[in-house]
Amino acid sequence: MAIDPKLADELKSQGVHVTSFEQLINWGRSSSLWPLQFGLACCAIEMIAATMAKYDMARFGAEVFRPSPRQADLMLVAGTVTKKMAPQVVRLYNQMAEPKYVIAMGACAISGGPFKDGYNVLKGIDRYIPVDIVIPGCPPRPEALLEGLLKLREKIANEKLLGKNRARHADPNGAASFPVPEYGPHDLNPPVNREVWNPPTIVREAGGGDA
Amino acid sequence: MISDPSMFSSAPTLEGSDEDQLLRVSLGPQHPSTHGVFRMNVVLDGETVVSLKPVFGYLHRNHEKIAENATYLSSMPYTDRLDYICPLTNNWAYALSVEKLAGIEMPERAEYMRVILAELTRLINHTAFMGFILGDMGAWGSALMYAFREREKILDLFEDLTGARMMANFMRFGGCRNDLPTGWAEKVSAIVNGYGPFLDEMEKFLVGNEILLSRCQDVGQLPKETLINGGITGPMLRAAGVNYDIRKADPYGIYDRFQFRIPLGEKGDCYDRIMIRFLEMRESLKILRQALDQLPEGDYIHPKAKIRGFKAPVGEAYARIEGPKGELGFHLISDGTTNPYRYRVRPPSFINLTLLEDMCLGLDLADVVIILGSIDIVLGEVDR
Amino acid sequence: MNVEIESILELVRGALPDVVISLRKNPGPSGQHSLLVEASSLVDVCRFLRDQLEFDLLSNVTGIDWPEPAKADKVAVDETEGAVSPEEGFLEVVYHLFSTTKRVGPLVLRCRTADRRESARVPSVVSVYRSAEFQEREIFDLFGVNFTGHPDLRRILMWDEFVDHPMRKDYVAPDDYEYEPTPHDAVLEKAKRHYPAQS
Numbered sequence: 001m002a003i004d005p006k007l008a009d010e011l012k013s014q015g016v017h018v019t020s021f022e023q024l025i026n027w028g029r030s031s032s033l034w035p036l037q038f039g040l041a042c043c044a045i046e047m048i049a050a051t052m053a054k055y056d057m058a059r060f061g062a063e064v065f066r067p068s069p070r071q072a073d074l075m076l077v078a079g080t081v082t083k084k085m086a087p088q089v090v091r092l093y094n095q096m097a098e099p100k101y102v103i104a105m106g107a108c109a110i111s112g113g114p115f116k117d118g119y120n121v122l123k124g125i126d127r128y129i130p131v132d133i134v135i136p137g138c139p140p141r142p143e144a145l146l147e148g149l150l151k152l153r154e155k156i157a158n159e160k161l162l163g164k165n166r167a168r169h170a171d172p173n174g175a176a177s178f179p180v181p182e183y184g185p186h187d188l189n190p191p192v193n194r195e196v197w198n199p200p201t202i203v204r205e206a207g208g209g210d211a
Numbered sequence: 212m213i214s215d216p217s218m219f220s221s222a223p224t225l226e227g228s229d230e231d232q233l234l235r236v237s238l239g240p241q242h243p244s245t246h247g248v249f250r251m252n253v254v255l256d257g258e259t260v261v262s263l264k265p266v267f268g269y270l271h272r273n274h275e276k277i278a279e280n281a282t283y284l285s286s287m288p289y290t291d292r293l294d295y296i297c298p299l300t301n302n303w304a305y306a307l308s309v310e311k312l313a314g315i316e317m318p319e320r321a322e323y324m325r326v327i328l329a330e331l332t333r334l335i336n337h338t339a340f341m342g343f344i345l346g347d348m349g350a351w352g353s354a355l356m357y358a359f360r361e362r363e364k365i366l367d368l369f370e371d372l373t374g375a376r377m378m379a380n381f382m383r384f385g386g387c388r389n390d391l392p393t394g395w396a397e398k399v400s401a402i403v404n405g406y407g408p409f410l411d412e413m414e415k416f417l418v419g420n421e422i423l424l425s426r427c428q429d430v431g432q433l434p435k436e437t438l439i440n441g442g443i444t445g446p447m448l449r450a451a452g453v454n455y456d457i458r459k460a461d462p463y464g465i466y467d468r469f470q471f472r473i474p475l476g477e478k479g480d481c482y483d484r485i486m487i488r489f490l491e492m493r494e495s496l497k498i499l500r501q502a503l504d505q506l507p508e509g510d511y512i513h514p515k516a517k518i519r520g521f522k523a524p525v526g527e528a529y530a531r532i533e534g535p536k537g538e539l540g541f542h543l544i545s546d547g548t549t550n551p552y553r554y555r556v557r558p559p560s561f562i563n564l565t566l567l568e569d570m571c572l573g574l575d576l577a578d579v580v581i582i583l584g585s586i587d588i589v590l591g592e593v594d595r
Numbered sequence: 596m597n598v599e600i601e602s603i604l605e606l607v608r609g610a611l612p613d614v615v616i617s618l619r620k621n622p623g624p625s626g627q628h629s630l631l632v633e634a635s636s637l638v639d640v641c642r643f644l645r646d647q648l649e650f651d652l653l654s655n656v657t658g659i660d661w662p663e664p665a666k667a668d669k670v671a672v673d674e675t676e677g678a679v680s681p682e683e684g685f686l687e688v689v690y691h692l693f694s695t696t697k698r699v700g701p702l703v704l705r706c707r708t709a710d711r712r713e714s715a716r717v718p719s720v721v722s723v724y725r726s727a728e729f730q731e732r733e734i735f736d737l738f739g740v741n742f743t744g745h746p747d748l749r750r751i752l753m754w755d756e757f758v759d760h761p762m763r764k765d766y767v768a769p770d771d772y773e774y775e776p777t778p779h780d781a782v783l784e785k786a787k788r789h790y791p792a793q794s
Binding site: 037038039040041042044045046048049051052053054067069079080082084085088092114115117118119120121138139141 | 240241242243247248268269270271272273274276277280288289292295296352355356359360362363376377378590591
């Protein structure tokens with residue numbers, strides 16, 4: 001049963017706050033995300049700069065960077081994910097407890113970035129684990145990281161915990177851990193996780209397409 | 212792969228250690244103190260290190276292969292991402308080696324601009340180093356706050372000039388990308404004048420600091436000949452007392468016009484390595500003041516510099532600079548086309564890690580973290 | 596300060612008469628000429644240079660893949676009469692030596708393997724210069740040059756189960772081009788292989 005906004009305001013002016021469990025839980029989760037201290041490459045330096053005094057991330061509640069994945073609930077993949085590192089990233093993701101979120105920061109974590117044509121570069125961490133927010137840039141400015149964090153907070157605040165469209169972590173059939181790839185003789189094995197990554201087929205003509 | 216015991220050396224290197232009682236620890240690649248994705252397989256007898264084997268490659272982005280398929284100029288943005296804490300010195304090293312390969316000359320103003328940017332980069336690198344190593348020792352971000360406060364001021368200068376805070380991509384073959392905007396040199400003077408008090412404040416906290424003295428003195432030193440034989444260069448070598456700085460020993464650019472000294476340490480332990488970087492920052496401030504005074508008018512790039520369609524003559528060249536972490540060199544081989552035939556980066560951080568095991572044998576695990584911090588590595592450069 | 600390469604060559608030949616060593620000229624403007632050393636003499640030459648001529652800093656070890664030998668001899672020109680390039684492609688290792696005491700450098704040494712297959716072997720100089728340890732491992736990993744006498748020769752940058760040598764000129768990367776939003780040139784060709792067949 002939805003709450004009439006005018007009634008809620010009236011009660012608030014009298015000192016009585018009325019809300020739903022879902023809103024309360026989501027508010028608590030989004031306001032104090034604990035990131036995992038996990039910088040891979042150059043974007044890590046901008047991530048550190050975002051936590052420093054000029055672009056303070058503490059005012060958004062995400063100041064406490066935990067070194068252990070068991071205590072964190074946000075994984076900021078900042079930097080290039082190489083094929084040698086990919087199994088460790090997936091393992092760390094599996095060790096985090098639900099609810100957990102992933103922000104892919106920087107062009108390399110989204111799609112391989114400037115190093116895409118590489119024998120050791122994974123073309124985006126979303127090939128193995130689900131990503132909630134992407135922040136483009138090379139490296140993205142600290143303000144861009146803060147905006148991405150705010151967008152994640154919006155996303156968490158609008159999550160449904162019950163019903164058909166509920167979030168993956170509230171769904172008993174939702175996957176919490178994903179298979180860890182292994183090192184093969186030429187490439188990772190499997191090279192991509194089909195349940196997580198199913199891109200659309202884009203057909204381009206010679207010359208890069210239109211516009 | 213993690214449970215493969217052959218990754219750890221099975222023969223203990225210290226006498227008196229019992230095989231059954233050894234503890235094998237894999238430090239990294241995700242660890243708050245490893246400065247990036249770096250992994251060390253450490254074998255411990257109690258707390259004492261018996262053997263240490265580093266594992267690299269977690270950030271290997273095949274920079275050298277990309278450069279073989281790209282033109283000379285399009286490798287310039289990739290050099291930013293090698294040592295991502297000091298991008299402008301990487302740019303200079305690459306531009307220097309292409310200029311040596313092709314015999315290109317530089318106008319005066321461009322040389323002065325390069326020196327100013329390189330010394331500013333040395334300042335931000337050593338400041339960030341101070342913040343990171345104090346974080347390793349347990350100061351958990353307090354020193355890093357001070358360091359990044361100063362670093363942000365200099366990054367604002369870079370953004371005014373080049374358009375980007377970190378990945379500047381500013382040097383070109385024969386000069387720089389654009390001229391200094393009006394008022395930029397005055398802003399640099401203001402920052403330089405304000406840096407002295409910041410260094411005084413930091414030295415007041417750190418020079419006689421009990422924790423620094425007890426954790427860093429007599430930790431991780433090696434004799435001079437071992438260091439030179441191991442290819443160690445940069446502040447680590449000078450902390451041991453070897454007077455070898457490429458700006459004085461093999462001058463490039465216009466460094467022979469400036470008066471500055473080379474600070475030298477005595478023992479080469481971690482305490483000397485930290486303090487020598489403070490002294491180097493003061494020398495950089497001296498160079499900056501002189502360069503700003505002498506900055507001439509003129510071209511910022513050679514008028515006949517060919518930017519697009521640049522082809523180097525057949526041959527090879529190896530050029531090196533004194534980067535903030537050590538000797539950064541580029542070895543280029545050209546076959547006369549627009550792409551280099553072989554492009555090789557000589558990474559100071561990678562080669563400075565050669566003697567990591569020697570420095571850590573017989574010490575405690577906590578000292579390993581301090582020693583690794585004092586070598587000042589950046590994984591973008593170690594793995595390329 | 597550039598080295599006087601002809602005088603160093605004479606000193607080496609005078610002290611070690613059995614080594615096979617020759618001068619190769621660099622045609623480019625940098626003026627960095629090199630000495631081509633035969634594989635069997637490499638360690639002795641390095642030891643002489645370090646102990647007698649005070650070249651104590653081995654700064655850089657580079658691996659190069661020359662599937663076409665004629666190109667290699669255009670970069671390191673042999674000016675003797677009737678010089679002819681070898682027929683088979685080879686791998687080459689280039690060393691840059693500096694002297695910290697005399698402030699000279701770089702002295703460039705080159706050493707070539709017999710072929711790009713089973714005889715891709717070069718003796719390791721780790722016993723003379725410790726700084727070659729990781730750099731030789733990297734060349735083994737990326738090019739496949741076997742350094743005989745190296746204390747711990749295994750892969751350093753790629754994982755141990757990897758079998759290829761990626762920096763060779765004939766390496767083919769695995770095909771993961773099925774999702775390319777903005778391809779052009781070579782990448783477009785690779786992406787086209789994944790497009791659905793035109794009906």
